[in-house]
Amino acid sequence: MALHRAHRTALAVGLALAGPWPLESAPALAQAPPGYAEAESRFAFMETERRVRVQTLLTAAGYWTGMPNVTFGRRLFEAIAQFQGENGFRPTGWLDGTQLARLRVLATQKLAPWGLRTIAHPLRPVAIWAPMGLGLTVERTPRGLDLKDPTRRLSLAYNYLPGATVADSYAYTVEKFQREGATLHYKVLRSDFFAIAASQDGTDIYMRYHQDGPGALGFALRWDTRATDLAAERIAVLLSASLWSAMTPDAPFIPLPEFSVPDARAVALPPVQTPLPAVPPPQAPPAVPPPSPSGGKPSGSSGTGFFVGRAGEVLTNAHVVEDCARVEVRGPLGSVLAQVVARDPANDLAILRTGLTPPKVAGLRTGIRLGEPVAAFGYPLAGMLSTSGNFTLGNVTALTGLGDNTSYLQVSAPVQPGNSGGPLLDGNGNLIGVVTAKLNALNVMKANGDIPQNxxxxxxxxxxxxxxxxxxxTFTPGAATAPMAPADLADHSKAMSVFVTCR
Known part of the structure; x- marks a missing residue:
C-alpha cells in the first residue's frame, strides 16, 4: 500500500536530515544539467550566511529537505529550479532579486505562524530552535524540556541522556519502535549522531541525537499526520539543522530564519520631501524636460545614488525611486533623466540607467571586519544642508542588522534622510555597503527612555x-588596499555619487 503523503514526506525528511554527506558527496553525474555551471558559479560568489539563508527559506517553502550546505550540489540546483518552475520563473538554478522576494513570501507564510525561537537546554550549553509561535507550553523535566502544542498537533522533547552513547540510544530506540509496531521510514547511525524517521498510530516522528561529551543530546519531534497545514516535516528539517549546526564543528552557523515584518524600531531613511533645491542647468548632457503635469510624487523627494557600471548605471535604494513620474540624476556635468531598469523592494535596491560617463565607479568589496573604519557620502536634508553633499566617518559597529539580519551592517557614521542609497566605503575607498536605514530614535526613546546615537x-x-x-x-571588484586620507576619501566618494530626485 502506498505511504500516506505525510509518511512519504517523513521518509524524505529522514534521508535529508541525516546530514549533507549521504547524497551531496555521491559521485557527480557525467553530464551536468543545462545552466548548472553558471548556477554553481553564482552560488560560490555568495557569502556563507546568504547561502545558508537561501536554503532555510527553501526549506520553509517546501523545496529543500537537506542541511544547509556551503557548497553547491545537484540536489540544491534541482530544488531551486523546482521552485522557479512552480512559480512562473525560468528554471536557471539561481535566484535573482524578484525570485528571492517571492521565495521570502512563500517561506514567511509558514515561518510566521511557526514563530521559530531558540531554546537553551537547561543542562547543556546548546540551543536549538522551537516553533514557539504555535503556543507551545514548556515543562522542565529531569532530562531537559518538554514542549507541547495545546491543540495536540505537535510536541517536542529536548533531552540530554547522561552516560549514554549515540550507538546505545539508537539501538534502544529502534528496538522500542519495532516492539511497539511503529513503521521505520529511515534510520542512520554514525559515530557522532543518529537520526530516525518513523510513524506510529497517526503520528509522525523525527528524532536526532548527537554525542555530547559523556552523554547524548537531541530531540524528538512528534506531530499529528492529519495536521497537514502545519507542514511539520519542514519544522523537523529546520530544527535538525539548528542542532546539527550547534554540534558539528565544521558546520556553518545557521541564523534563525526571519519570519516577521521588519522591526519598527528601524526605519528606512526617508527621501527628503520638498522644498527641493533648484536643479542647475546641465552643461554637457541634454536638458531635463519640464515636469509631468500628473502622476508620481506631487511635491518631489530626493536621495542619493552612486555609479556601479561603466555605462552610467547608478545604484540606489528602491524606496528613493518609488512611485515616481520621473527620476532625475544630478552628476558632475549636470542633470539628466534616469530610467529605473530594475527594483528589488525586498532588499530595497534599484538600478537607474543614466547614459552618463561616470568619473568614478564603485569598486565592490564583499567582506568586512568588525571595527573597520567606514565613510558615508550623500545628499541629506536637501534644501537645508549643503547641495555639494555631506561626508561622514565612523566604524563598523556590528556585522548584522536588527534581529541579527545578516543582509545588513551596523555603522556609526552619521546619516540623515536623503543619505538613502548612498555609498558606504571602507578606509581604502572600496564599496562595502549601501546606506539604507537608521534606528528610529523617537520610538526607542519612548520604549527605553534613552536616545540612541549613531x-x-x-x-x-x-x-x-x-x-x-x-x-x-557588470561591476568592478574592489581592489584598493592602501588607506586613504579622509580628504582624499571624501573626493573619491563624491566623484562616484549622484543626487537623485523623484518627482
Missing part, C-alpha cells in the same frame, strides 16, 4: 553584488 544600517556589498549580477550589470 545607530545606522547599510545593506552589505554582497547583497548589492547579487542584485547587480542578476540584472546583468
Amino acid at each position: 545607530v545606522n544600517f547599510a545593506l552589505k556589498g554582497m547583497v548589492a553584488a547579487n542584485f547587480l549580477d542578476s540584472n546583468g550589470v
Whole structure:
C-alpha cells in the first residue's frame, strides 16, 4: 500500500536530515544539467550566511529537505529550479532579486505562524530552535524540556541522556519502535549522531541525537499526520539543522530564519520631501524636460545614488525611486533623466540607467571586519544642508542588522534622510555597503527612555553584488588596499555619487 503523503514526506525528511554527506558527496553525474555551471558559479560568489539563508527559506517553502550546505550540489540546483518552475520563473538554478522576494513570501507564510525561537537546554550549553509561535507550553523535566502544542498537533522533547552513547540510544530506540509496531521510514547511525524517521498510530516522528561529551543530546519531534497545514516535516528539517549546526564543528552557523515584518524600531531613511533645491542647468548632457503635469510624487523627494557600471548605471535604494513620474540624476556635468531598469523592494535596491560617463565607479568589496573604519557620502536634508553633499566617518559597529539580519551592517557614521542609497566605503575607498536605514530614535526613546546615537544600517556589498549580477550589470571588484586620507576619501566618494530626485 502506498505511504500516506505525510509518511512519504517523513521518509524524505529522514534521508535529508541525516546530514549533507549521504547524497551531496555521491559521485557527480557525467553530464551536468543545462545552466548548472553558471548556477554553481553564482552560488560560490555568495557569502556563507546568504547561502545558508537561501536554503532555510527553501526549506520553509517546501523545496529543500537537506542541511544547509556551503557548497553547491545537484540536489540544491534541482530544488531551486523546482521552485522557479512552480512559480512562473525560468528554471536557471539561481535566484535573482524578484525570485528571492517571492521565495521570502512563500517561506514567511509558514515561518510566521511557526514563530521559530531558540531554546537553551537547561543542562547543556546548546540551543536549538522551537516553533514557539504555535503556543507551545514548556515543562522542565529531569532530562531537559518538554514542549507541547495545546491543540495536540505537535510536541517536542529536548533531552540530554547522561552516560549514554549515540550507538546505545539508537539501538534502544529502534528496538522500542519495532516492539511497539511503529513503521521505520529511515534510520542512520554514525559515530557522532543518529537520526530516525518513523510513524506510529497517526503520528509522525523525527528524532536526532548527537554525542555530547559523556552523554547524548537531541530531540524528538512528534506531530499529528492529519495536521497537514502545519507542514511539520519542514519544522523537523529546520530544527535538525539548528542542532546539527550547534554540534558539528565544521558546520556553518545557521541564523534563525526571519519570519516577521521588519522591526519598527528601524526605519528606512526617508527621501527628503520638498522644498527641493533648484536643479542647475546641465552643461554637457541634454536638458531635463519640464515636469509631468500628473502622476508620481506631487511635491518631489530626493536621495542619493552612486555609479556601479561603466555605462552610467547608478545604484540606489528602491524606496528613493518609488512611485515616481520621473527620476532625475544630478552628476558632475549636470542633470539628466534616469530610467529605473530594475527594483528589488525586498532588499530595497534599484538600478537607474543614466547614459552618463561616470568619473568614478564603485569598486565592490564583499567582506568586512568588525571595527573597520567606514565613510558615508550623500545628499541629506536637501534644501537645508549643503547641495555639494555631506561626508561622514565612523566604524563598523556590528556585522548584522536588527534581529541579527545578516543582509545588513551596523555603522556609526552619521546619516540623515536623503543619505538613502548612498555609498558606504571602507578606509581604502572600496564599496562595502549601501546606506539604507537608521534606528528610529523617537520610538526607542519612548520604549527605553534613552536616545540612541549613531545607530545606522547599510545593506552589505554582497547583497548589492547579487542584485547587480542578476540584472546583468557588470561591476568592478574592489581592489584598493592602501588607506586613504579622509580628504582624499571624501573626493573619491563624491566623484562616484549622484543626487537623485523623484518627482
